[in-house]
Amino acid sequence: MKAFRFFVATLLSAFLFSVVWADNLNTPVGYWKQVSDKTGQVHSIIKIWQSNNQLVGRVVRAFKQNGELPKEYCTKCTGEFRGKKILNINIIWGMGYNKNAGRWEGGRILDPDSGNIYKANMMLMDGGQKLKVRGYIGISLFGRSQTWLRIPPSQVKAELAKGYPQPGQQH
Secondary structure, eight states: OHHHHHHHHHHHHHHHHHHHHHHHTTOOOOOEEEOTTTSEEEEEEEEEEEEEEEEEEEEEEEEETBOOOOOOOTOOGGGGGOOOSSOOOEEEEEEEEEETTTTEEEEEETTTTTEEEEEEEEEEHHEEEEEEEEESSSSSSSSEEEEEEEEOGGGEEEEEEHHBTTTOOOO
């Protein structure tokens, strides 16, 4: 009888873990490798979370690009972002879920390299393992897309350690 209870408890635990994991794959909330659409290299790691039923995302780690250290400040940005440190700057905001379209939309995305702010939408792909992020001006036809790669929760710490320390941090 004890063996049966242990078996049922183990089975129930595995089921609950899979349900929680599956729920996490139904939302962009989590950590993502931002892969450049220009170079194909991992550009940064973005953390996405939900605040007031909208998604927000920020740069939490940057990587060398073409052998150069990541930029420290948003020098080409305007307004409230001008001169801000890129690390921990919110680059995504205002994304709400459109159930009919099956994507997050209505938000904005900041490109710290150019300083431009674009309208944006995001859609999960490959069972939640990839995130198609599209930034555009005016209508979605005039823009560009990147495919970001989900970092599983068990690998976040290791992936964050891979990024190059930001300028000004100890090496």
